[in-house]
Amino acid sequence: MLIELNNLKKININAFQTDLISWFKKEQRNLPWRKDQDPYKVWVSEVMLQQTRVDTVIPYFNRFIDWFPTIEDLATADEEKVLKAWEGLGYYSRVRNLQSAVKEVKETYGGVVPDSPEEISKLKGVGPYTAGAILSIAYGKPEPAVDGNVMRVLSRILSIWEDIARPSSRKIFEQAVRELISHEDPSAFNQALMELGALVCTPTSPACLLCPVREHCQAFDEGVQSELPVKTKKTKTRQVQLASAILLAGNGKILIHKRPSTGLLANLWEFPNVEIAHPLEGERGHVEQLFNTATELSVTLGKVIGQVEHIFSHLLWNIKVYIGQIDGTFAESDEWKLVSPEEMEQFAFPVPYQKMFLLYQESLLN
DNA sequence: TAATCGTGGAT
DNA sequence: TATCCAAGATT
Numbered sequence: 255m256l257i258e259l260n261n262l263k264k265i266n267i268n269a270f271q272t273d274l275i276s277w278f279k280k281e282q283r284n285l286p287w288r289k290d291q292d293p294y295k296v297w298v299s300e301v302m303l304q305q306t307r308v309d310t311v312i313p314y315f316n317r318f319i320d321w322f323p324t325i326e327d328l329a330t331a332d333e334e335k336v337l338k339a340w341e342g343l344g345y346y347s348r349v350r351n352l353q354s355a356v357k358e359v360k361e362t363y364g365g366v367v368p369d370s371p372e373e374i375s376k377l378k379g380v381g382p383y384t385a386g387a388i389l390s391i392a393y394g395k396p397e398p399a400v401d402g403n404v405m406r407v408l409s410r411i412l413s414i415w416e417d418i419a420r421p422s423s424r425k426i427f428e429q430a431v432r433e434l435i436s437h438e439d440p441s442a443f444n445q446a447l448m449e450l451g452a453l454v455c456t457p458t459s460p461a462c463l464l465c466p467v468r469e470h471c472q473a474f475d476e477g478v479q480s481e482l483p484v485k486t487k488k489t490k491t492r493q494v495q496l497a498s499a500i501l502l503a504g505n506g507k508i509l510i511h512k513r514p515s516t517g518l519l520a521n522l523w524e525f526p527n528v529e530i531a532h533p534l535e536g537e538r539g540h541v542e543q544l545f546n547t548a549t550e551l552s553v554t555l556g557k558v559i560g561q562v563e564h565i566f567s568h569l570l571w572n573i574k575v576y577i578g579q580i581d582g583t584f585a586e587s588d589e590w591k592l593v594s595p596e597e598m599e600q601f602a603f604p605v606p607y608q609k610m611f612l613l614y615q616e617s618l619l620n
Numbered sequence: 621t622a623a624t625c626g627t628g629g630a631t
Numbered sequence: 632t633a634t635c636c637a638a639g640a641t642t
Contacts, residue, residue, distance in 0.1 A: 303638040310628070310637085344626025347641080381640045401638045421621070448638055457636075458631075488634085489623075518625070566626060605627070623642085630636080 259426070261412040261472060262433050270411075270470045271436040271443060277466035278446030281453070283308075286315055291441075293367035293392035294325050294356075300387045301348050301379060308452070314343050325367075328353055329360040337521060337602040346520060346604075351379030369393045382424065387444065396440040398431035400424050403451025404444075409483035410455060410473035419487040492569045497541040498527035498607075499555060499576040500614045507592035509549070509580060510601065518566075523601040525610060527573065536574050545578075549590070552581040559617040564606035575610055577617070 282288070285308065287299035298318060302311045318339050322328040328336070333353065340349040355377035359367055367388065368374045375385045386399035398404075405418040405427050412430060416423045436443040454461045462474050473479040501509040510523050528544040530536050538555050545553040555578040562573040586592060593601065598611070 300638065305625090305637055305639060306627075307629070307637050342627075344628090345639085347625070348639090351640080379640065383639060387638070399638080402636090403638065445638095452638080487622095520625090564626095568624065568626095625639105625641090627637100631634085 259412075259429060259433070261414070262430060264472060265411070265434070265470055267434060270434065270467060271438075273466050273470070274446045274450065275436060275439060275442045278442055278449055282445070282449055283453075286312060286319075291392050293369075293388060294328075295319060296388050296392040297367060297380075297384070298352070300384045301352050302343065304348060304384070305345065306343065310343070314339070325356050325359055325365050328356045333521075334601070338600070341522075341602040342605060342608075346522060348379055350521065354378045355380060367392070369395065371395075371397060382428070386428075390440040390444045392441075394439075394441055396432075396435050396437050398428040398435065399444045399448075400427045400431060401448060403448040403455075404431065406457065406483050407447055407451045407455045410460070410479050411467065411471050413472035413476060413478070413482070415482070415484050417486050418483045419485050489568055491565065491567075494569055494571050495530045495532075495536070496527050496571055496573045497530050497536055497544075497576065498525045498573050498610060499541075499545065499553075499578045500525060500611070501545075501553060502577070502579045503584060503592050504579075505592075507594050508598070509584070510591050510593055510598075512589050512591075519604045522604050524603070524607050530574075538576070541576065542578075549580075551584065554579050554581065560613045562606055562609045562613060564609065571606055573606060573610060575613055577614065 287295055299311070299315055302315055321335065321339055322331055331353070336349055336353050337346065340346055358377060359365060363373070369389065371385060371389060374380055374388060380388070383399055383401050386397040389395040389397040390399055402418070405423070408414065408427050408430050409416070409418060414426065416426055450465070450467070454465050460479055462468055462471070462479055465471065468474055471479070473482050503509065509526060511526055513519050513522050513524055515521050526545055526549060528541060528548065530541070542553055542555045545555070555576045558574060558576055560575050562575060564571045564573070584592060603611070
């Protein structure tokens with residue numbers, strides 16, 4: 255079944271481990287989550303690093319640990335502040351799952367992150383990779399932690415031509431890691447594979463001449479390192495037209511709305527907006543009507559101050575930005591709030607609405 | 621399985 | 632400018 259694992263027989267496992275780990279111990283980057291092996295901090299870093307670059311994560315990680323130094327701190331933290339800590343990092347369900355899982359650890363495991371694959375994998379947001387990463391890095395367990403780096407590196411080392419975009423492929427690489435991993439230092443081994451992928455065995459133009467395990471690499475031996483890994487997939491982005499407004503109350507406060515707890519940008523704040531199917535529906539009167547219905551308010555729209563474009567991984571937003579005012583009194587709720595410009599910074603807004611607010615502030619200067 | 625879920629940097 | 636990508640998980 256796992257035919258490619260025949261290539262494992264060609265590897266001198268002991269020499270491979272030694273070459274890889276000694277390179278890592280010498281060349282590894284000094285990263286804030288490598289200062290100790292606190293399972294909580296390892297956990298936070300691994301969740302932040304999901305589909306996110308190291309350089310992006312560093313300042314978020316430092317601030318997050320500053321705000322929530324322990325499991326107890328995060329478990330008892332205000333959800334609004336937790337979301338604020340994640341603002342701009344993306345994939346916001348990660349932090350909702352993280353806080354939920356941390357509460358679970360507090361209540362069920364006495365505040366100690368479990369060290370068994372079965373228990374840790376039950377935690378929300380802890381999938382196969384993150385489970386293996388925590389178990390190996392924090393607890394020294396010889397568990398595979400297969401991410402994109404590991405699949406790329408091992409596809410080259412072992413000349414594996416499986417499509418790494420397919421979910422089923424991960425199992426092949428997990429089996430390979432189980433065969434290759436150092437039982438003396440599983441933490442260094444797993445981190446070394448990822449570090450190698452990040453620094454040397456990069457997606458395009460790998461630096462094979464600098465590679466510490468070049469002599470173990472079957473793709474290099476065959477001269478096909480640039481053809482691996484095989485990775486299909488390409489989803490096209492759908493375009494969405496929105497109209498949104500900065501709506502001012504009589505006291506100068508701005509109307510904001512909390513997004514639903516599921517789906518895109520869940521639980522973050524936004525300015526009132528509606529999706530418009532056709533450009534014609536972008537006419538002021540029509541949008542005004544939609545706002546009146548949605549907010550049950552008397553809304554008067556003013557001029558369009560510009561447009562905001564934002565590209566997500568799978569869709570493209572184009573927001574037509576109005577300014578306007580709401581007439582009469584307004585009863586706030588969990589969902590709808592009136593906030594002063596200064597209070598805005600207490601609420602977590604996704605990037606497209608941050609762009610929109612900047613556009614509004616610029617318009618005030620004219 | 622394929623789609624969903626963000627963002628900013630690299631090529 | 633367009634595409635791809637980066638230490639994935641969930642549904």
